[in-house]
Structure formats: C-alpha cells, structure tokens
Amino acid sequence: MKGSTADSLGDIYADRPGMVVRELKGAGIDRDAHRSSSIDEARSAMEAFPRHMDEILAVFREAYPLHIIATIACWGMSHPAGPDEVSTDGLIKGIEQHHIELLQALLLTLEHWEWGREPASNQQIQTAIDAVQALATAFHRRRLIQLEDLGDDLDRLISAGLQERMRDHTQMVRNWGYYDDMVRIVRSLHAPLDDAFAARHGYSPSDMVDIAEALVDLHQERIGGRFVLLKDIFRGRTRKAIVHGFFSRYEGVAGDPDAFLASLPKRMPLRHLRTMLLSHADRWLVMEMRVEPGVIAERLGKPVALVTKVFEALALRPGSLRQHEKEHLFLSNPVWLKPAVQVDSDFLFFAPQSHVSFLPAILRTLVAEAGMAKALEKRRTVYLEEEMARVIGEVLPSATLLPNVKWYWEGVRYETDLIAVLDRVVLIAEAKSGGLTASGLRGAPDSVRKHVRSLVVEPAIQSARLRDILLAARNGEGDARAVVEGLGLGVDPAKIDTIIRVSVTLDDFSTLASAQADLKRTGLVPDDVDLPPTMGLADLCTCAHILDDPLYFLHYLAKRERFQSQVPIFGDELDYLGTYLVCGLELPEIEAGTHKGMFSGMSQAIDRYYMGRGIGRHGPKPRPAVELYVAAVLDRLRSRATPSWTTMGLALLDAVPPGSEEFVEEALEELAEQVSAIGPDPDRPGALVASGACGHAVAVFHVFPKALEDGVLDRMVLLADDAMETLDTRRCVAFARMLERWDLPYAYAAPIRVPAEPPVAAG
Known part of the structure; x- marks a missing residue:
C-alpha cells in the first residue's frame, strides 16, 4: 500500500521480501x-x-x-x-x-x-x-x-x-x-x-x-x-x-x-x-x-x-x-x-x-x-469430480486415488468424492458443481445463504465427518476402524499422520468461501463447522501447476485450512498462493489475532508468469522462497520415499517455511567446522534447531563424524526431545548429516513423536 491511506492504517509491523504487514489500529479509530x-x-x-x-x-x-x-x-x-x-x-x-x-x-x-x-x-x-x-x-x-x-x-x-x-x-x-x-x-x-x-x-x-x-x-x-x-x-x-x-x-x-x-x-x-x-x-x-x-x-x-x-x-x-x-x-x-x-x-x-x-x-x-439444463447439471457433476481427480493425481503422481468412495456410519450411507493417500497423508476432497444464481451474484441474502450452505458448509461437514472417523480409527476405536478398513486406503489407520481437506467448486465462490470468521458471526456457517480451503477448479489447477511438488502442494492446503480457521482474512485464492510463495503463510502477527488479514496484489508474480505464457514467453515459474539446502532435503525425502517421508517433509516446511529467516545451510557449515575442530565426542553433539515463527513444528539438524555413526539415532531422539520441550511443540523432524558425506543433504532422517517412539530412520 502506498500513500496517506496506507499510513493511516498503522505502523509497519514487518517488512518481508515481497510483502508488507501493517497493524490495523482499532483502538485509536473513532468508529x-x-x-x-x-x-x-x-x-x-x-x-x-x-x-x-x-x-x-x-x-x-x-x-x-x-x-x-x-x-x-x-x-x-x-x-x-x-x-x-x-x-x-x-x-x-x-x-x-x-x-x-x-x-x-x-x-x-x-x-x-x-x-x-x-x-x-x-x-x-x-x-x-x-x-x-x-x-x-x-x-x-x-x-x-x-x-x-x-x-x-x-x-x-x-x-x-x-x-x-x-x-x-x-x-x-x-x-x-x-x-x-x-x-x-x-x-x-x-x-x-x-x-x-x-x-x-x-x-x-x-x-x-x-x-x-x-x-x-x-x-x-x-x-x-x-x-x-x-x-x-x-x-x-x-x-x-x-x-x-x-x-x-x-x-x-x-x-x-x-x-x-x-x-x-x-x-x-x-x-x-x-x-x-x-x-x-x-x-x-x-x-x-x-x-x-x-x-x-x-x-x-x-x-x-x-x-x-x-x-x-x-x-x-x-x-x-x-x-x-x-x-x-x-x-x-x-x-x-x-x-x-x-x-x-x-x-x-x-x-x-x-x-x-x-x-x-x-x-x-x-x-x-x-x-438441456438437466443434462448440463449432470455433466457438471461428473466433469468436476473427474477433473478434480485428474488434477490431484497429476500433482500427487504416486498417491493412491480413490474416487467416489461409499461408506456407512451409524446406519447412514455416505460418499466421498475423492480420497488420495500418499505415504501417511490422507487428502479428502469434495466436489460441488452447483452453479451460482444471478441473484446470488447480486448479493441477494437468501441466495447467498443457499450458496454458502450448498457450496461451503455441506462439503465441509462431509469431509469433517470422515476426518473424525479417521482420527477415531487411528486411536483404536473399533467401529471407526471397521469403516476405515473398508475404504481400501492401503495404510493402517494407526499410521495416518496427517489429514488434509479441500473443497472444489466449478463456479468461482472464493470471494466468500475463505471468510470463515465472518460467515460464522452471521450464522451462515455453524460454529462447530471448520471449513477446509474452498476453491474453484481453475484455482486448483493453478495451485497444482505452481506447487507441482507434492510436499509444497499438501503443505499449502494444510496451511490454508489452519490459517483461515484462526484469523479473519480477506483475499482470493491466488493472493493466498502468492503469499505462500513469499512466506509460507507463516504470519504470527495474524495468527495471534493482533492483526487482521488482508491480502492484495500478492498474486502479481503468478499473474506475470501466466500473462507471459499467453504471449509465448515461457519464463521461470514462481516458486516457494525455500533456501536451496531445504529444497535439497525435500528432494531427497521425496525421491527416497521411505515411510513417513511426507510427515517429515511437512514438518520441515512448518519449521523452516518459505521466506524463513533461518539460514540453515550457512549455520550448518559453521557447525560442521566446530564439530571437526572438537573431534568425535558423544557428550558434545553438534545440533542446530530451527522453528517457524508460528511454532507449529521444530526441525533438529545434527552434524556428526562417521566415528559416531552407531549412536546417531539415540542422539537424534534426545536432541529432538530437548528441542520440543524448550519450544513447546509436539511436532519435530530430525536430520543427521555426516561430515564425511557432506555431499548428501542428510544421512539419516526421522520424525520424532510425543511420546517418543523408536524412530524409523531414513537413510
């Protein structure tokens, strides 16, 4: 924002590369x-x-x-x-x-x-x-x-x-x-x-x-x-x-x-x-x-x-x-x-x-x-479900896709439009093909209420119902476990680490879909309903194209749901996507409730990219501002695909989000010099701890010489436990990097849970 209007909104709270966050002063305004x-x-x-x-x-x-x-x-x-x-x-x-x-x-x-x-x-x-x-x-x-x-x-x-x-x-x-x-x-x-x-x-x-x-x-x-x-x-x-x-x-x-x-x-x-x-x-x-x-x-x-x-x-x-x-x-x-x-x-x-x-x-x-109105209505339903599955399948190529899954709960039959299972992540996607009426587009209250109910609330309730059953099954509840086993997920419910939801519409309803706080305040969305990201099909295509790495795509959806559930925000999907590229939606001042979220103009890099494509200029695609070392770690996790690789990747992106001020590679180089100078000493393990500004996860990086390789897993657990206790978080991923194989971004990786389980190391 420029000029006196922006200045009147409040002092600059944070000036990040590519964006400015201002505090909207409420107390000093004569309403x-x-x-x-x-x-x-x-x-x-x-x-x-x-x-x-x-x-x-x-x-x-x-x-x-x-x-x-x-x-x-x-x-x-x-x-x-x-x-x-x-x-x-x-x-x-x-x-x-x-x-x-x-x-x-x-x-x-x-x-x-x-x-x-x-x-x-x-x-x-x-x-x-x-x-x-x-x-x-x-x-x-x-x-x-x-x-x-x-x-x-x-x-x-x-x-x-x-x-x-x-x-x-x-x-x-x-x-x-x-x-x-x-x-x-x-x-x-x-x-x-x-x-x-x-x-x-x-x-x-x-x-x-x-x-x-x-x-x-x-x-x-x-x-x-x-x-x-x-x-x-x-x-x-x-x-x-x-x-x-x-x-x-x-x-x-x-x-x-x-x-x-x-x-x-x-x-x-x-x-x-x-x-x-x-x-x-x-x-x-x-x-x-x-x-x-x-x-x-x-x-x-x-x-x-x-x-x-x-x-x-x-x-x-x-x-x-x-x-x-x-x-x-x-x-x-x-x-x-x-x-x-x-x-x-x-x-x-x-x-x-x-x-x-x-x-x-x-x-x-x-x-x-x-x-032919009825024929078009039927076609819209089939097309949206098929296209949604195609787009998600392309961005998650190794995922198990389960379209139109039918299941029963407490004697009632339900159907989920798409379930995608990737490692220990379950993505629940609902498709709503209903069209926006002319009166709804003009803001008529009754029409807006009907659209919010059919396009936002109903799919949210449906996906939340299955999410809750998955969580109950993970915790060993018998009836829920029976339902989940009948879904054919291909993964033990106890091993599901992350559940992500998204609702996709055919018409663009993003103007209202993300306004969760206001929708609840007016009663358009019940207080007990948490909304997943709701985006139009075209926006889903853009998100999948820009975030063409499975970890970035899943992390964005997870952050979007978490973000909109905590704060009142205003913007469209591509502004959120542009903000994610810059800072990973890691905005503690907004999550803390001290600032209101208003995103404008954050999609410009994406707009320029697509406009360039439209005139034959295929420039570089906008990417999340992740430092090269973190990107290398994510690449190795994805390419090796050992169990829990998605859990570790998503935790790392929470601990070191795009745009983070943590310079991990530089700090690791300094740590490696110190460890080399000290020599093998199990009582003085070299460790670097990184945590995102919102504190959703912590990443521990342990540097060790080959002479101490035998005890590396135990040290990773101890270092992680100490970091989680210090930073008061329950999510941690630990990486161990060997001095003698510095060409590798890590030699061992493990998700650390609370209470700590014996980690399954990924070499």
Whole structure:
C-alpha cells in the first residue's frame, strides 16, 4: 500500500521480501466518525452518479462512440512487455475489463442516429475515461448508505460486508481462472453436449469455444502487430522518415505526406510528432475491433454461415438497451452474455477476453434455451469430480486415488468424492458443481445463504465427518476402524499422520468461501463447522501447476485450512498462493489475532508468469522462497520415499517455511567446522534447531563424524526431545548429516513423536 491511506492504517509491523504487514489500529479509530464519513461519501456518490452517467452519454453524442471505446479498450487492455516480464497493469492506469463492458452497455442505450459522427479528440476520450472510472467507483461507494440504517449492529454490518464482497466480485472481477485453464475447462465441460446443442442452435458449444479463442488470437495479433509497426515507424530519426513511413505503411492513412510535412510547425519536436501521429492512428482502431465472420471461418475451417450464427447470438444492436435500467448494468449487464456490437452487418468485439470470461454463463443460457439444463447439471457433476481427480493425481503422481468412495456410519450411507493417500497423508476432497444464481451474484441474502450452505458448509461437514472417523480409527476405536478398513486406503489407520481437506467448486465462490470468521458471526456457517480451503477448479489447477511438488502442494492446503480457521482474512485464492510463495503463510502477527488479514496484489508474480505464457514467453515459474539446502532435503525425502517421508517433509516446511529467516545451510557449515575442530565426542553433539515463527513444528539438524555413526539415532531422539520441550511443540523432524558425506543433504532422517517412539530412520 502506498500513500496517506496506507499510513493511516498503522505502523509497519514487518517488512518481508515481497510483502508488507501493517497493524490495523482499532483502538485509536473513532468508529462513529468513520461511519459518518462513509455515509457522507455514499451520499456524495449518489449525487455524482447521474452526472457521471450523463458525461459519458454526452461525449458519445458529441463524438463517434466506437472510436472512443476502441481507443480505451486498446490502451486499457494492453499490457507493456519488457525483455524479462509482462506488466500486470494496462497502459491506461485504472481501466479494467468491467469499465469497457460498462461503456459498451451505455453505448447500446443510444440509437445509432444519436451517435456522434466525428472522431473523438484526446480531451473527449479522457473525459470518457475519467467518467467511467468515477461512475464505477460511485456505484460501489453509494451502497455504503446502508450503514446509516445498520447503526451499531455489528452482526448486520458483517452480513452487509459479506453481501458487498459478492457484489464487488460480480461488478469488477472477471477472470475466474487463467486463460488456458478457462478455455480448457469450458471446452471439456460442454463437449459431450455438442450434438444435441447443435441440433437446436445450428452450432455447438465446441464451435463457440473455438470461435472465442480465434477472436482473442486475432485481437492480440492485430493490436500487437499495430504496436510493433508503429514502434518501427517511429524509430525514424527525421520528421520526413517518420511521416513518409507512417503514410506508406500504416493502413487507413491517405493523403500527401509532403503536404502534411509542410503543414507542421518548423520546430516541432519528434516526440510531439509521434504523439500526433499516434493519435491519428488510433482512429483506425475501430477497424481493428471489427471482425468479419469470414475471417474467423477461414481460420477455423468452419462454414461462414455457422460463424455468422454465433456472432448474431453474441451481438446487441444500437438502442437494444434503451429500456434497460442503467443502474442494473453494474451487477447484471446484458453485455456479459452478448459481448459483440452489431452495426448493420458489421460485428465489433472491443474486449474478446470478456467473451471467454463469460462463456460459462453464455452457454448456460443457450443450454437452457435448448431444453438441456438437466443434462448440463449432470455433466457438471461428473466433469468436476473427474477433473478434480485428474488434477490431484497429476500433482500427487504416486498417491493412491480413490474416487467416489461409499461408506456407512451409524446406519447412514455416505460418499466421498475423492480420497488420495500418499505415504501417511490422507487428502479428502469434495466436489460441488452447483452453479451460482444471478441473484446470488447480486448479493441477494437468501441466495447467498443457499450458496454458502450448498457450496461451503455441506462439503465441509462431509469431509469433517470422515476426518473424525479417521482420527477415531487411528486411536483404536473399533467401529471407526471397521469403516476405515473398508475404504481400501492401503495404510493402517494407526499410521495416518496427517489429514488434509479441500473443497472444489466449478463456479468461482472464493470471494466468500475463505471468510470463515465472518460467515460464522452471521450464522451462515455453524460454529462447530471448520471449513477446509474452498476453491474453484481453475484455482486448483493453478495451485497444482505452481506447487507441482507434492510436499509444497499438501503443505499449502494444510496451511490454508489452519490459517483461515484462526484469523479473519480477506483475499482470493491466488493472493493466498502468492503469499505462500513469499512466506509460507507463516504470519504470527495474524495468527495471534493482533492483526487482521488482508491480502492484495500478492498474486502479481503468478499473474506475470501466466500473462507471459499467453504471449509465448515461457519464463521461470514462481516458486516457494525455500533456501536451496531445504529444497535439497525435500528432494531427497521425496525421491527416497521411505515411510513417513511426507510427515517429515511437512514438518520441515512448518519449521523452516518459505521466506524463513533461518539460514540453515550457512549455520550448518559453521557447525560442521566446530564439530571437526572438537573431534568425535558423544557428550558434545553438534545440533542446530530451527522453528517457524508460528511454532507449529521444530526441525533438529545434527552434524556428526562417521566415528559416531552407531549412536546417531539415540542422539537424534534426545536432541529432538530437548528441542520440543524448550519450544513447546509436539511436532519435530530430525536430520543427521555426516561430515564425511557432506555431499548428501542428510544421512539419516526421522520424525520424532510425543511420546517418543523408536524412530524409523531414513537413510
């Protein structure tokens, strides 16, 4: 956070690489004054709202609106790319996809004859930019007026806050996954419906996905090619070279370049000339957004008539939204389902990525029109379960996967969507394919309550039920043990060390799913229900791709559940993932309750990585900030896969999490010098103890000479017992490293339990 707003939140508590943690001061805040200020802000927004709307409509009547939107869309949705990375910010600061959609919808409230005819000036374009940003902000802020009626009722305030999360998500958040995952999920989900769908509409869901991809590709080629061409033209060293290059090479430019040169002021700097020509080039942007069905048909080898049908199904004409309530455009914009503008026989796509973002909603509507809603509902259930199993199977390749496991408890039949068993870890995964309703997306209380119940609470109760049975079986309870033995886990219940849960949805519900404290406070989640991480399928794909090591993946899920159960947090899944890469979600100040958790912008490294992939730049994948020695230990644990290797790996990541200030390798080198100087001395064992800031586990590193190898296991136990007692923790992993085999990250490894069991050493 930057500037006075961040400074007012409190002093910097900790400044870690890649993130800043601030203490949110509560005691010093005048809450009445803060609420009064928010209400005043809401009233101002209400007053300004119609003015901003009128400003946009006025500029559309004064100048050619297609030119205005095309220019804002081109510059706002284009991201600068350097030699090493792609920026996550567009070339117009603050312009996002939802702003383009809003401008497009307002355009369609006007009839064609009402449009301005002349190209817009730079000032008119800036007016539209300022007004649409202010309009979107005003719509959000004026909802704060409800604070006046809620008074000091904290429970109602929290409930209103949850509704606002949903509304903000609907108004402003677009990409429910990264592009490749979105396309793949939509395509494979709907493909089995192709024939029946095509019989009704004349084209299939696969056709629509193909066309959406082709539109995005064409758009990127045109806009990217335009920037490359202009950059090359503007490399000219003289005014004559630049002007002649522009007139001869840039499509749509006509006239006499020499006459144009003669009209220029004699001392015009080259930068001013380039700016003038760039503004002139922007007038042609409308043609870059215009797409003929034949162009897409040729690219895909599909009939022109088929592509035309798809375009017509996606298009709205000028004036088609004249009767639409303008205030509904923010939470229910018809442009979301029909992203094209049709003017006579021309089709314009200003932001083809909107088409991809809303493909699930578009296809859901068309499926319903074809009378296939029930078929889609069944397909969603099967697909989500299969895809969830595939993703987890890829990131845990040596795990035993048990899909659709049926079991009985106290005479009632239950089914778990997926159980994955890896060494002594059991992962319980539940899939919920229910779709979000339009009223739920608008934050309607009854709909939000139903969605929370079906997508968050019910799968949490189901996975917790099996978790509790596994724990009871581990402790020797007879009935529970009988149930577990019937599951076919392939592991003795007594040897299960870790149980991890996750719930996966098909629609993106992450806005509310992680707000456990607030959900419980409002009664949407019962007090006795602990929520696992609940994430959309696309986010699960991202987590599995970025954390493609089984230990990192499992550790992240375990930390997510522990983290959200202890503190009120706000953020989306990829912000949590980005935070994990930086610090392993090891934030003691938040776990202690002295700070509130708010994560924003932590996914930028992940965003840049995927955006780079989208333009063919396959840079290094973001990785957890684990030091090389710890990574080497984890690699050896995984490659040897001796019993309890997952237990040891997860304990090590808790003791030395990503971003830890423990420099284990450096400390071990110093310890090795001391042990070498002392010589073999069993009474003076060399040991290094590391523990994460939250104290969830401790790791003991013992350095020994080969002459003392015989007693190494006993010393590891003694050292571990002492460390656990000192640091008051019940989880410990011990590693012993031999001086004579310093090339190995460890010679022996063992999990140490309380009370201490004879360790099973891993060589």
